[in-house]
Amino acid sequence: MEAPKSHQMVVQCECGFEVRGSADEIVPALQKHAGESHNMKVTREQVLARAHPI
Amino acid sequence: MVEGPVQVEVFVLRMKAGRPELAGPCGPDPWYIELDAQDDPVEVVSRLSRNLMGEPVLVHSTSWRRARGAVVLSFVVVNADGQAPDLAGVPIVRAELARSEATSAAKGIAAAQVLEHGLRHLAWLAREDPVVIATLNDDWKRVLADYRPEPFRNLV
Numbered sequence: 260m261e262a263p264k265s266h267q268m269v270v271q272c273e274c275g276f277e278v279r280g281s282a283d284e285i286v287p288a289l290q291k292h293a294g295e296s297h298n299m300k301v302t303r304e305q306v307l308a309r310a311h312p313i
Numbered sequence: 314m315v316e317g318p319v320q321v322e323v324f325v326l327r328m329k330a331g332r333p334e335l336a337g338p339c340g341p342d343p344w345y346i347e348l349d350a351q352d353d354p355v356e357v358v359s360r361l362s363r364n365l366m367g368e369p370v371l372v373h374s375t376s377w378r379r380a381r382g383a384v385v386l387s388f389v390v391v392n393a394d395g396q397a398p399d400l401a402g403v404p405i406v407r408a409e410l411a412r413s414e415a416t417s418a419a420k421g422i423a424a425a426q427v428l429e430h431g432l433r434h435l436a437w438l439a440r441e442d443p444v445v446i447a448t449l450n451d452d453w454k455r456v457l458a459d460y461r462p463e464p465f466r467n468l469v
Contacts, residue, residue: 272314273314273315273345274338274345275339275342293314295364295365296338296346296365297314297315297345297347298347298348298349298352298361299314299315299347
């Protein structure tokens with residue numbers, strides 16, 4: 260189940276890149292980082308699976 | 314996070330005050346890139362390097378090994394002196410190479426050993442390859458002269 264959109268979350272890439280915010284903020288930010296820095300295509304579900312509430 | 318059957322491990326190098334340093338997007342740690350089946354590794358490393366840090370001076374594959382559940386292709390990327398100054402750099406230290414047995418892999422290979430081999434490979438190129446000879450500046454040639462030249466090989 261996806262967290263409510265307003266809940267603050269943090270997600271970290273293995274390279275140390277970190278982004279905090281709501282689900283709607285962290286998902287595109289990590290997708291952009293993954294594509295630009297690691298040539299990866301990650302889904303919203305994959306981002307949220309790595310995210311933790313703060 | 315980086316997954317898949319083929320991955321790239323990049324060591325981004327930069328010269329600072331006549332001394333080589335690691336200065337990539339992940340700081341002193343190797344930079345990992347995922348490859349799809351249709352990807353050209355050199356093109357992907359060059360493109361991502363260009364997009365993140367500006368035009369690289371040199372992009373070269375130096376070894377491969379089995380690690381991280383994948384075949385890992387190791388690359389060195391040489392940036393110009395002072396390029397991407399916002400990226401923190403750390404001095405490069407020498408390491409003993411991880412040597413395979415005659416018919417079996419080395420037990421463990423640290424990133425510093427992969428980099429050591431990458432620099433020995435670069436030293437070989439700096440003596441043998443006309444493009445690399447013409448591309449690297451005198452500081453790099455001086456530094457690489459301290460590395461025993463060694464061609465491409467697998468590390469396991």
